[in-house]
Amino acid sequence: MKYNRITIALLFCFAFTFLLSAQTENLQTKVIDGKEFYIYKVKPSEGFYILSHKFGISQEEIIRYNPAAKNGLKKGQLLMIPTNKGVNKQDSEPEIESTFEHTIVRGESLYSISKTYKVPIRSIIALNPGSERGIKAGATLKIPQRYQKPEKQSIPLVQKDTQTAMNTADSEVLEDSLNGTSNEYVYHTIADGETLFSISKRYDVDIETILKLNPGISPTHMKKGSVIRITPDTKELNVTIEPKQLYTEYKVRKKETLYSISKKFGTTVEEIKKCNPNIKQIKQDDIINIPAGIEYNTVTAENPITSAEINNIYNKLYKSDKKGVINVAVILPFMLRQSSPDTKASLYTEYYQGFLMAVDSLKRQGASINVYAYDSEESESTVRRILSDPILKEMDLIIAPENDSHIKLIADFGLANDINVVNTFSLK
Structure with a gap:
């Protein structure tokens, strides 16, 4: 009896469906955010190829719901495998919030x-x-x-x-x-209590990438309401199970109160009391817990990354080989060669004077900062000459002018030499 290709394909599909049903009928399931998952324990010698055929899903889909599996599977590791039962196509591919x-x-x-x-x-x-x-x-x-x-619609009068x-x-x-330059990033607004770890798990992107894309944030500086950038090829993962309050220990100093401590750490008295349920009053030298964000654990055999490990990533990324000395270059059009600088140049001079006052304040607090000032003269050739100075490669930060072409030159230089570049004048 001869079978054509379509008949053979149908027989294979029926056999595979029966085999999959037999393999999964005894597995524990869990519903998270309206989506059902199998809870599967990796067996010895099992890899993505075997699991992909066993459950009829791709390796990419397994990693999507199990970020810890990105570097390979381990014996005994717990995986969340989507059952695709009662889930429509839109639900099976979660999208970034609109x-x-x-x-x-x-x-x-x-x-x-x-x-x-x-x-x-x-x-x-x-x-x-x-x-x-x-x-x-x-x-x-x-x-x-x-x-x-x-869609075509009436626009309010403006x-x-x-x-x-x-x-x-x-x-x-x-x-x-x-030109292919739109949607360069996915943007995320930091919510109350979110940490680098919880955001990295939410979008399935490593912490180091988030830090590189957002030089203004750090493990201890996650301001509620701030917008940060995430790589564009991520899918938001709604598979968090249980939030865990993180905290750091703090030794109470003389005359400090819960209110003064809450202001010092940017939190509230109520949040501190939640981390210290047995403390009604505090006194000097008491050790209390200070809230340090919320950590979200997912179903995985690996332990979540610790605060110390996150700090190590940050310190490695922004390490200084100058024993704590910070070098800052200010490249602005002061127009010093002109006999009478215009209003714009005067504003830059006033900015620089204010900047030096801020640096002086930081120095009195123990910071070690070297400032190098350069006049860009509103000239691209001058900017190129400044960047050719070998000392510029020793900078930790460069403050750039607002001219778009000059910003690009300096930004490319910063990228090539791992130097942070900021511009505080252009709203773009």
Whole structure:
């Protein structure tokens, strides 16, 4: 009896379905966020190839729900395997949240915010009715996570200059999309209690990558409401099971109170009391627990990364070989060669004077900082000459001017030499 290819394929599918059912009927299952998973214990010599055929899923899907398996499987390791029972296609492929929140900073406009995140102003207004009439510092805006071409709809009346900025920004976003530069990052707004570890697990991205993409954050500086960047090829994983409060030990100093300590560590008296349920009053030399974020554990045989290990990653990434000395270069158009510097140059000079005052304050607190000032003269050739100075490769930080072409030159130099580069003047 002869079988054609379609018949053989159907017989294979029926046999595979029966075999899979027999292998999984005795496995424990768990429902997390409306999705059902098998809890499977890896057997000796089992690898991704065997498990992929056993459960009918790809290696990538196994790793998606089990980030700890990225470096290989281990005997006895617990895995979460999606059962795909009663789950539609949309649920089986969790997507990044469609919006995130941006806290408005003084001086920002809808135009500058749209340029920052490469989304059309129209999309921001659609999510934030009334924002076309003006925005205020300290307020929050919903920002679309990924740009989708908006449907034709009536746009609220706006002032002429705002409408012009909208048209300009929207056309630039579309141009970026055609050139493949749109959606460069996924953005995440830090929530209360989140840590580097919990965010890394949520998006299945390693902590070092998050730190590299966001030089302003650290294990001890995770400000609620701040927006950070995540690599664009991540899927948000909603497989957290149980939050765990982390804390650090602190020795009470003379005349300190719970209130003064809470202000010192940026927390509240109530949060400190939660970490110290048996303490009603404190006195000098008492050892108390200070809240240090929340850690989310997933079903895995490996232990979650500890705070000490996260600090080691941060210190390794931003290590200093100069025994604690920090070198900072300030490259700004002071225009010192001009007989009478213009208003813009004067503002840069005032900024530099304020910067030196801040450095002096840090030095009085024990910091060791060397400052190197350079006049960029609004000239690209001058910037190139400054960057050719060998001492520039010893910098830990470079403050760059607002000129786009000069920023690019300095940023490329910083990337090549592992130097942080910031710009505090351009809203872009």
